[in-house]
Amino acid sequence: MIDNSELNELYQSIIIEHSKRPRNFGHIECSYHTIGKNPSCGDEVNLYIKTDDNKSRIEDIKFNGEGCALSIASASLMTQLVKGKTLIDSKDIINSFINFIVNNETLDEKYKLLHIFDGVKNFPLRVKCVLLSWRALEKFNSQIKCNQKCNQV
Amino acid sequence: MNNIKKHFPLLNKYKNLIYLDNAATTQKPDVMLSALNEYYTSFNSNIGRSVYNLANLSEKCFVDSKKIIANFIGCKKNNIIYTNGCTDSLNIAAYLAKQKIQKKYIILPISEHHANVLIWQRIAQENNFKLYWISEPELILNPNNIELDVLENTAIMALAHVSNVTGEIYPVEKWCKTAKEIGAISIVDGAQAVTSLRINLFQIDCDFYAFSAHKLYGPMGLGVLFVNDKFLDTIPLKLGGGIVEDVKQEYYILLEDITRFEAGTPNIANAYAFSKTIEFLNNNNWEQLLDNIHKLSTKLSEELINIGITPLSISNSFKKTHINSFVLPKIHSHDVGTFLDKKNIAIRVGKHCAHPLHSHLKINSSIRASLGIYNDENDITMFIKAIKECIHYFN
Numbered sequence: 001m002i003d004n005s006e007l008n009e010l011y012q013s014i015i016i017e018h019s020k021r022p023r024n025f026g027h028i029e030c031s032y033h034t035i036g037k038n039p040s041c042g043d044e045v046n047l048y049i050k051t052d053d054n055k056s057r058i059e060d061i062k063f064n065g066e067g068c069a070l071s072i073a074s075a076s077l078m079t080q081l082v083k084g085k086t087l088i089d090s091k092d093i094i095n096s097f098i099n100f101i102v103n104n105e106t107l108d109e110k111y112k113l114l115h116i117f118d119g120v121k122n123f124p125l126r127v128k129c130v131l132l133s134w135r136a137l138e139k140f141n142s143q144i145k146c147n148q149k150c151n152q153v
Numbered sequence: 154m155n156n157i158k159k160h161f162p163l164l165n166k167y168k169n170l171i172y173l174d175n176a177a178t179t180q181k182p183d184v185m186l187s188a189l190n191e192y193y194t195s196f197n198s199n200i201g202r203s204v205y206n207l208a209n210l211s212e213k214c215f216v217d218s219k220k221i222i223a224n225f226i227g228c229k230k231n232n233i234i235y236t237n238g239c240t241d242s243l244n245i246a247a248y249l250a251k252q253k254i255q256k257k258y259i260i261l262p263i264s265e266h267h268a269n270v271l272i273w274q275r276i277a278q279e280n281n282f283k284l285y286w287i288s289e290p291e292l293i294l295n296p297n298n299i300e301l302d303v304l305e306n307t308a309i310m311a312l313a314h315v316s317n318v319t320g321e322i323y324p325v326e327k328w329c330k331t332a333k334e335i336g337a338i339s340i341v342d343g344a345q346a347v348t349s350l351r352i353n354l355f356q357i358d359c360d361f362y363a364f365s366a367h368k369l370y371g372p373m374g375l376g377v378l379f380v381n382d383k384f385l386d387t388i389p390l391k392l393g394g395g396i397v398e399d400v401k402q403e404y405y406i407l408l409e410d411i412t413r414f415e416a417g418t419p420n421i422a423n424a425y426a427f428s429k430t431i432e433f434l435n436n437n438n439w440e441q442l443l444d445n446i447h448k449l450s451t452k453l454s455e456e457l458i459n460i461g462i463t464p465l466s467i468s469n470s471f472k473k474t475h476i477n478s479f480v481l482p483k484i485h486s487h488d489v490g491t492f493l494d495k496k497n498i499a500i501r502v503g504k505h506c507a508h509p510l511h512s513h514l515k516i517n518s519s520i521r522a523s524l525g526i527y528n529d530e531n532d533i534t535m536f537i538k539a540i541k542e543c544i545h546y547f548n
């Protein structure tokens with residue numbers, strides 16, 4: 001009898017489903033573009049972000065790139081959560097998730113869907129996979145004022 | 154458990170572990186571990202500067218270790234230096250080689266490990282030289298067929314003896330011969346070859362040959378560099394104590410032999426322990442151990458092919474050693490790595506410090522299984538079984 005319980009904890013069915021059919025996968029013309037890189041494995045995620053004119057709200061967000069099941073599923077869920085949110089709210093989501101994964105802090109009830117990544121805490125070498133797109137969005141948010149559109153970042 | 158495995162304490166501690174990451178580092182035999190202890194409890198003292206008996210014993214450990222290692226790779230002890238590892242060896246080789254560069258091309262196969270790439274990129278950038286990458290199998294096989302105006306202007310020909318990704322054995326003797334004919338310097342990265350082939354530097358006839366001890370069941374933090382006599386007049390990368398005939402206030406005069414390249418206190422304990430590792434390999438019939446690794450690796454490769462997976466290679470023309478890398482369609486290598494980890498199988502995933510090769514093969518990353526002297530048929534069976542389960546799990 002094969003015991004895959006710990007693997008199933010990591011690769012929850014929602015994660016596998018998102019990795020096979022990622023939401024918001026693609027590219028947005030004339031948007032902000034930022035890249036997340038994972039030098040140890042060479043994975044890259046491109047984020048395309050469209051904001052309102054005040055740069056205060058994420059009107060649309062898409063991603064593409066190559067990555068493992070965890071990084072693709074994580075990017076997919078992230079884009080779902082931050083799409084339509086103000087930048088301030090998106091920062092709150094990012095901080096909550098990073099603190100949940102890295103510092104084992106409790107996840108706010110409104111982000112409970114992200115609990116599916118709880119299993120990664122038992123796989124410290126895979127934390128960077130899950131956080132790849134989140135770190136990229138975090139970097140984008142911190143540089144938003146000086147970012148330029150049309151993929152000139 | 155095969156006979157040799159019982160000599161590896163870590164593998165006895167983790168009895169269920171199937172360790173297939175030997176191209177990254179190898180496990181350590183008990184004789185090596187006890188030699189480290191023996192050195193520090195019986196011989197520990199500095200060499201080259203003292204006359205008391207303990208220092209004599211330490212000196213003997215050091216000198217004898219070089220004899221044993223030089224004998225193992227078919228060269229003279231006065232042509233090898235100890236370094237911090239293979240990367241360190243290659244950095245030193247590049248520094249010495251560049252002192253004699255007068256032409257503009259540096260030829261490299263596309264399969265090189267970054268340890269044999271970045272050093273040349275820096276030298277090329279600093280001196281306006283050009284890297285000339287070879288990806289055509291025919292030219293790797295027959296480097297003398299590289300276009301003539303490139304060969305005539307080539308300063309360096311550098312390559313790995315065995316690829317750390319494909320496990321292919323490259324024709325280093327031909328490369329070194331071509332280098333000699335065109336007046337270029339030949340540099341061989343032997344990191345994966347020393348652990349999978351019987352090395353004879355006399356036959357290879359290169360200018361530099363680099364490898365590390367830890368991939369050959371020895372301690373970490375120790376490397377070896379073979380330096381051809383004709384580079385004994387170059388300026389060392391590292392300057393310091395123990396390498397001079399004389400020092401004045403304004404200048405220094407270096408020793409004329411290879412000692413000039415070993416400034417400071419060498420890693421005597423590791424050198425001694427490494428020599429005991431080599432004796433251990435010799436005493437356990439190294440040829441037979443290598444033969445076993447090759448048979449297992451061929452079996453692993455055949456079994457992968459049986460389930461529709463083709464190991465990566467540049468060409469079918471090259472024989473292979475202990476390494477098989479591959480990709481699984483639609484499953485990322487990191488997911489495979491985690492899956493196998495949960496089956497107690499240690500393999501390597503990623504680009505294995507060979508980005509140019511992965512770009513050339515048009516793949517993002519790969520899964521690498523590499524064998525050592527303690528692996529057996531059961532390891533292969535369990536590995537293939539786990540790969541099948543992994544494909545099923547993620548699809």
